[in-house]
Amino acid sequence: xxxxxxxxxxxPSHGPITRLGELPAHSAAEAHGAGHAAEDAGHDGHGxxxxxxGIGKYLLVFLALCALTTMSFFTYSSLxxxxxxxxxxxxxxxxxxxxxxxxxxxxxxxxxxxxxxKYVLTIPAAMMxxxxxxxxVPDVGLRTRMVAQEREIHxxxxxxxxxxxxxxxxxxxxxPAGAH
Amino acid sequence: MNATASAIPHDDHHDHxxxxxxxxxxxxxxxxxxxxxxxxxxxxxxxxxLFLSTEIMFFAAxxxxxVVLRFGAPVWPKPHHVHLSExxxxxxxxxxxxxxxxxxxxxxAAKANKQSLAKLWMVLTLVLGVLFLGVKGYEYSAKFxxxxxxxxxRSRVFEKPDLYYGSAVRARLGEPxxxxxxxxxxxxxxTELSAEQVSARRRxxxxxxxxxxxxxxxxxxxxxxxxxxxxxTEAAAGEHGGHAMGLNDIFPWLKLPAVIPxxxxxxxxxxxxxxxxxxxxxxxxxxxxxxxxxxxxxKRAGMIENAGLYWxxxxxxxxxxxxxxxxx
Numbered sequence: 001x002x003x004x005x006x007x008x009x010x011x012p013s014h015g016p017i018t019r020l021g022e023l024p025a026h027s028a029a030e031a032h033g034a035g036h037a038a039e040d041a042g043h044d045g046h047g048x049x050x051x052x053x054g055i056g057k058y059l060l061v062f063l064a065l066c067a068l069t070t071m072s073f074f075t076y077s078s079l080x081x082x083x084x085x086x087x088x089x090x091x092x093x094x095x096x097x098x099x100x101x102x103x104x105x106x107x108x109x110x111x112x113x114x115x116x117x118k119y120v121l122t123i124p125a126a127m128m129x130x131x132x133x134x135x136x137v138p139d140v141g142l143r144t145r146m147v148a149q150e151r152e153i154h155x156x157x158x159x160x161x162x163x164x165x166x167x168x169x170x171x172x173x174x175x176p177a178g179a180h
Numbered sequence: 181m182n183a184t185a186s187a188i189p190h191d192d193h194h195d196h197x198x199x200x201x202x203x204x205x206x207x208x209x210x211x212x213x214x215x216x217x218x219x220x221x222x223x224x225x226x227x228x229x230l231f232l233s234t235e236i237m238f239f240a241a242x243x244x245x246x247v248v249l250r251f252g253a254p255v256w257p258k259p260h261h262v263h264l265s266e267x268x269x270x271x272x273x274x275x276x277x278x279x280x281x282x283x284x285x286x287x288x289a290a291k292a293n294k295q296s297l298a299k300l301w302m303v304l305t306l307v308l309g310v311l312f313l314g315v316k317g318y319e320y321s322a323k324f325x326x327x328x329x330x331x332x333x334r335s336r337v338f339e340k341p342d343l344y345y346g347s348a349v350r351a352r353l354g355e356p357x358x359x360x361x362x363x364x365x366x367x368x369x370x371t372e373l374s375a376e377q378v379s380a381r382r383r384x385x386x387x388x389x390x391x392x393x394x395x396x397x398x399x400x401x402x403x404x405x406x407x408x409x410x411x412x413t414e415a416a417a418g419e420h421g422g423h424a425m426g427l428n429d430i431f432p433w434l435k436l437p438a439v440i441p442x443x444x445x446x447x448x449x450x451x452x453x454x455x456x457x458x459x460x461x462x463x464x465x466x467x468x469x470x471x472x473x474x475x476x477x478x479k480r481a482g483m484i485e486n487a488g489l490y491w492x493x494x495x496x497x498x499x500x501x502x503x504x505x506x507x508x
Contacts, residue, residue, distance in 0.1 A: 058281055061281075062280075062281045065277045066277065076506075090508060097502075097503055100499045104492050108492045121229050125236045129244075132237055155340075161411070164405060164406055167402035167406040
């Protein structure tokens with residue numbers, strides 16, 4: 001977006017590392033992908049900036065997002081065929097969520113049209129995020145297998161759920177008119 | 181890095197032109213020496229993206245711990261056990277998606293110098309954000325009314341129907357305020373009560389006897405817990421919107437401790453995740469309110485874009501939170 005306003009003449013005004021200089025964004029090494037924004041900047045600054053975006057595209061993305069939300073909500077409805085296999089639903093919902101996230105990032109956040117700087121920020125952040133989550137596995141996940149005695153006293157087990165369910169069933173038999 | 185100037189052969193990137201062939205006349209200035217700033221974006225946007233990448237890690241840590249805790253836990257409550265309503269969650273998802281669209285439209289309008297239109301979209305974004313928070317607040321109050329709090333002195337959730345639970349019920353029934361109300365309830369004529377209340381009163385009397393009974397069996401505690409707040413079964417959940425009527429529902433003043441297996445850990449993660457997300461929404465709303473004080477013309481497009489980037493990120497987090505919290 002604002003890239004389109006970046007005339008080379010205005011370059012010194014934007015960015016802390018201006019003076020260090022840099023390969024032009026569309027040099028051979030990094031030209032693949034989507035270096036257009038920077039090119040636009042070199043060419044005509046503003047005029048062609050409306051080449052991307054456009055209200056029609058945004059509405060299309062919006063409709064896609066709504067459809068995807070309905071799809072993940074569909075797992076909750078009674079029509080969902082894999083009621084007894086929750087993993088199917090989870091995988092499906094995560095796929096839907098990732099698609100939605102991708103749509104938002106690419107189009108609403110304009111990353112699709114950005115220059116190659118986007119990889120500089122997003123790839124390390126994504127890797128850090130994944131490592132972060134992975135590092136939690138031994139820290140937190142194993143704690144529920146090896147619990148403190150105090151916690152063990154109070155924590156629920158599947159047997160407690162069964163007990164409650166049995167209580168519910170028993171109550172249905174004895175309850176309403178039973179006392180009278 | 182050194183100031184590197186390189187000759188740019190302009191023809192080597194034709195393969196990616198795709199949607200952008202409108203500026204296909206690259207060839208005309210041939211190889212030139214061209215200096216570019218380190219990252220071809222404005223300072224504000226660079227800072228916003230750096231901030232967002234830290235935010236990605238922040239929420240990745242939260243979501244990661246949630247997933248690890250959720251799948252590591254021996255028991256995790258079903259959404260109905262903790263009174264979560266999937267349609268409400270889906271509605272909130274829809275609200276946030278709409279607000280993402282309106283902020284993008286505000287940016288487009290500002291760039292086209294349609295200031296009043298930009299303002300309209302911005303106001304709409306603000307309204308949608310407030311609506312989201314309002315729905316969230318309603319959901320929170322529903323949790324609170326069922327005794328589900330993230331911290332322990334207020335929380336009335338117990339993990340299992342054990343002796344600790346039994347003594348907590350006994351303690352609650354022994355509170356002076358409750359003793360008075362129970363007495364009043366006992367003395368109320370049956371004609372003044374609905375059939376449901378009459379039945380509930382009878383069951384409450386049984387519970388009061390069971391909880392102080394000297395020959396109390398472990399199963400009795402499960403029966404008490406079921407009476408206070410039954411765990412909806414899969415079938416009942418579909419029929420009654422997940423809301424089975426326990427003593428706590430019929431006599432809201434009772435506020436008896438309830439058993440939700442896995443409920444305490446669930447409450448901690450739910451309130452932490454949605455709470456941090458709600459704080460982010462609130463910050464976004466403050467930013468929008470500040471932006472509304474300016475003329476939203478092309479001059480402010482950068483600011484609107486940065487606010488929008490942040491807002492889309494908030495939307496993004498919810499896109500993952502909704503299925504993880506409501507549908508898993």
